[in-house]
Amino acid sequence: MQTFQDQIVVVTGATRGIGRAITLAFLNQGATVLGIYHTNRQSADQLLADCHDLKKKLFLFQCDISNEEEVASFYQEIELKFSSLDVLVNNAGIRKDAFLALMQTSDWRSVLDINLTGSFLMAKQAVLLMMKNKYGRIINITSPVAHLGFAGQANYAASKAGQIGMTRSLAKETAKKKITVNCISPGFIETDFLHGLSKDQIEAYKNMVPIRRFGTPQEVAEAVLFIAGKNASYITGAVLDINGGL
Numbered sequence: 001m002q003t004f005q006d007q008i009v010v011v012t013g014a015t016r017g018i019g020r021a022i023t024l025a026f027l028n029q030g031a032t033v034l035g036i037y038h039t040n041r042q043s044a045d046q047l048l049a050d051c052h053d054l055k056k057k058l059f060l061f062q063c064d065i066s067n068e069e070e071v072a073s074f075y076q077e078i079e080l081k082f083s084s085l086d087v088l089v090n091n092a093g094i095r096k097d098a099f100l101a102l103m104q105t106s107d108w109r110s111v112l113d114i115n116l117t118g119s120f121l122m123a124k125q126a127v128l129l130m131m132k133n134k135y136g137r138i139i140n141i142t143s144p145v146a147h148l149g150f151a152g153q154a155n156y157a158a159s160k161a162g163q164i165g166m167t168r169s170l171a172k173e174t175a176k177k178k179i180t181v182n183c184i185s186p187g188f189i190e191t192d193f194l195h196g197l198s199k200d201q202i203e204a205y206k207n208m209v210p211i212r213r214f215g216t217p218q219e220v221a222e223a224v225l226f227i228a229g230k231n232a233s234y235i236t237g238a239v240l241d242i243n244g245g246l
C-alpha cells in the first residue's frame, strides 16, 4: 500500500541532501511532490534523472523561500494546478558560521531570513490552503543546536530555536483544523552541509554520538514520513530527535 497516494507534498530544499531523500521517500509512497530548490539546477536535473518512472509525479520549482513575492508566486501556481496541499516539509536551510563577535550582520540576517523567515513564509501560505480541507501536516527541520548551542553558530542556533517556537505556537493555532505542526531534529547527517569539516573534526563529532556514526538522509526521511502520516494524528507541537543518542 502506498501511504501517501493522492497526497500533495511540498518539500523545500528538495534536490540535495536530506530534502532529496525526503522527496524520494514521498514519491515512493505514491505522493505528488512539489519540490523547491534555489540555486543548484544541476542537482535538480540529477534528481529528475534518478526518479525514472516517478518523474511524472515530481514538479520542481526554483524559488528563494526568504523572498515573500517568490513564495507567493509559488503558491499561486500550485493552487491553480493542484488546488490542495496535504504536507509541507520546511527543510531548506543554510549555515554561515563565525564566532558572534566576528560575525557579519549580513551573515546573521541571511541565516535568519532563510531558515526562520523562509519557514514562516512557507507555513503561512500552507496553513491557508490546508484550512480549506481541514487537514494538514507541517514539518520543520530544526537542529539539536537549537537547545544545545554550538560555538560559531549563534545565527544558525537562533534560527533553529526560532523554528521550534514557531512550531509550538502554530500547532496550538491549527489543532482544531486537524493540521499538525512538528519539528524533526536531525543530528549529524552525511550531506554537503557538513562539508568544510576537517578529518579530525569528523572523528571528534562521531565520537560525541553514542551510536558512533553520522546519520543518513534516508534515516531522517523515515521519521518525516512517520510524522507526516495520517496515523500520526495525535502528535503536534513535538520535536522528534534523529541523532544517534546525542
Ligand code: NAP
Binding pocket: 012, 013, 014, 015, 016, 017, 018, 019, 036, 037, 038, 039, 040, 041, 043, 063, 064, 065, 066, 091, 092, 093, 094, 114, 141, 142, 143, 144, 185, 186, 187, 188, 189, 190, 191, 192, 193, 194
Ligand atoms: P544541504 O545539503 O546543504 O541542502 C540545503 C538545501 O536547501 C538545498 O537544496 C538548497 O537549494 C536549499 N536552499 C538553501 N537556501 C535556499 C533558499 N533561499 N530557498 C530555497 N531553498 C534553499 O543541507 P542538508 O544537510 O540537506 O540540510 C537540510 C536541513 O536539515 C537544513 O535545514 C539543515 O539546517 C538541517 N540539518 C542538517 C543537519 C546535517 O548534519 N546535515 C543537521 C541538523 C539539521 P540549492 O541547492 O538549489 O541552492
